[in-house]
Amino acid sequence: MNVAAPPQDQRAFAALLDQSARTTTRRALLSGLVLAVCACALGFTGAFDLPRLAEGLPAIGQLLSEMVPPDFSRWRSWWRPLADTLAMSIAGTALAVAISLPLALLAAPNTAPGPITRHAVRLLMSALRSVPEIILGILFVAAVGFGALPGVLALALHSVGMVGKFYAEAIEHVDARPIEAAAAAGARRLQIILHAVLPQVLPQLADITIYRWEYHFRASAVLGIVGAGGIGFELMAALRLIAYDQVAAILLTILACVVVVDSIGAALRRKLR
Numbered sequence: 001m002n003v004a005a006p007p008q009d010q011r012a013f014a015a016l017l018d019q020s021a022r023t024t025t026r027r028a029l030l031s032g033l034v035l036a037v038c039a040c041a042l043g044f045t046g047a048f049d050l051p052r053l054a055e056g057l058p059a060i061g062q063l064l065s066e067m068v069p070p071d072f073s074r075w076r077s078w079w080r081p082l083a084d085t086l087a088m089s090i091a092g093t094a095l096a097v098a099i100s101l102p103l104a105l106l107a108a109p110n111t112a113p114g115p116i117t118r119h120a121v122r123l124l125m126s127a128l129r130s131v132p133e134i135i136l137g138i139l140f141v142a143a144v145g146f147g148a149l150p151g152v153l154a155l156a157l158h159s160v161g162m163v164g165k166f167y168a169e170a171i172e173h174v175d176a177r178p179i180e181a182a183a184a185a186g187a188r189r190l191q192i193i194l195h196a197v198l199p200q201v202l203p204q205l206a207d208i209t210i211y212r213w214e215y216h217f218r219a220s221a222v223l224g225i226v227g228a229g230g231i232g233f234e235l236m237a238a239l240r241l242i243a244y245d246q247v248a249a250i251l252l253t254i255l256a257c258v259v260v261v262d263s264i265g266a267a268l269r270r271k272l273r
Contacts (some may be wrong), residue, residue, distance in 0.1 A: 067248035074246065077251060078234060086257075087229035088148045088223070089216035092155030097209055099160045101139030110179065111171055111193060122168075131220050134226055135138025141227040151228030155216050163212055170204040171197060207269055212260075214265045221254050231257075 103121050105111045112118035133154045140150030178196040187195070224232020231254060238246040 003046035008137065022049075038213040041265070056170045063244060065078070065136065066100075068251035069245065070252055071243070072249045075249070075253070078231060078250065081224070081229070081231040081234050082257060084148050085220045085224065085232070088151045088155065088220040088228070088230055089213060089261075091148075091152045092216050092220070093209065093213040095152060095156035096159035096163050096212065099156065100164035100167055101205075103164040103170055104162065105193060105197075107164065107168040108171035110176065111189075111197060113189075125161040125164045127161070128157055129165070131158065133158045133223060137223040137226045137228050143261075146227045146229065151220055152232065153221040154164040154223060154228065155219060159212055159216070163208060167201075167205060170201045170208070174200040210265045210268050211272075214262055217261045219260055 023190065067073075103125060106113070107121040107125065109118060112121070136154035136158055137150055141155045144150050152248055172230045174197055178200070179192055182192045183194040220228075220230050221235070222236070224230035224238045227233070231250065234255075235250045238244075238250060
């Protein structure tokens with residue numbers, strides 16, 4: 001014999017179905033809006049201009065034919081620029097972390113001394129990440145000259161905006177109970193940060209730092225194009241000479257180095273978990 005569910009259970013089930021239907025409708029509308037915006041952006045930028053794309057295919061084919069086979073005859077002269085690129089990425093990451101961590105503590109609601117400081121620091125980080133590294137690289141090359149130094153400064157300042165934001169979000173979501181316990185025990189603000197906040201977020205901060213270092217290596221190669229040294233400078237020199245076979249060789253070398261750096265970063269993340 002079937003037993004009818006109580007009326008309150010039926011009402012709860014109906015409410016659950018209604019909420020699920022509304023959620024599904026909202027997601028469908030949002031997905032449709034996103035697809036429409038993407039389609040408009042593709043049309044506005046000419047991605048659907050098939051005749052123009054077809055006209056460019058012979059030029060692309062000619063360019064690729066000039067890049068094959070790659071010319072590695074100058075590979076010995078690339079070791080020093082590659083070392084400069086690697087050093088630039090490490091130094092830029094270290095400087096970004098050194099600046100980002102204090103700013104993140106001032107930007108997180110649970111560690112900031114007040115709302116004015118928090119909003120001011122968040123505004124500063126937004127301003128820093130709104131300027132691309134290559135623009136900062138051009139400015140620093142004009143200010144301090146060619147070499148790795150402007151690249152390090154450009155990477156660090158741009159990354160402060162991004163790394164500081166990620167750090168602040170990680171700090172914001174820590175468990176509040178250790179903080180409350182430390183405060184109840186009479187710990188000072190610095191002691192609370194050192195013993196109740198940072199131990200909780202160190203694995204996340206390490207992950208963010210390693211990911212940023214991997215990104216910095218790729219960005220360092222681009223910064224070399226504007227005079228910040230490294231392998232990007234060699235790439236720009238080959239492009240100016242229209243030596244596309246050397247361009248292909250340098251690009252393959254950069255690709256191999258990126259794979260190695262990403263592998264090192266993945267190994268470091270596994271060790272830190």
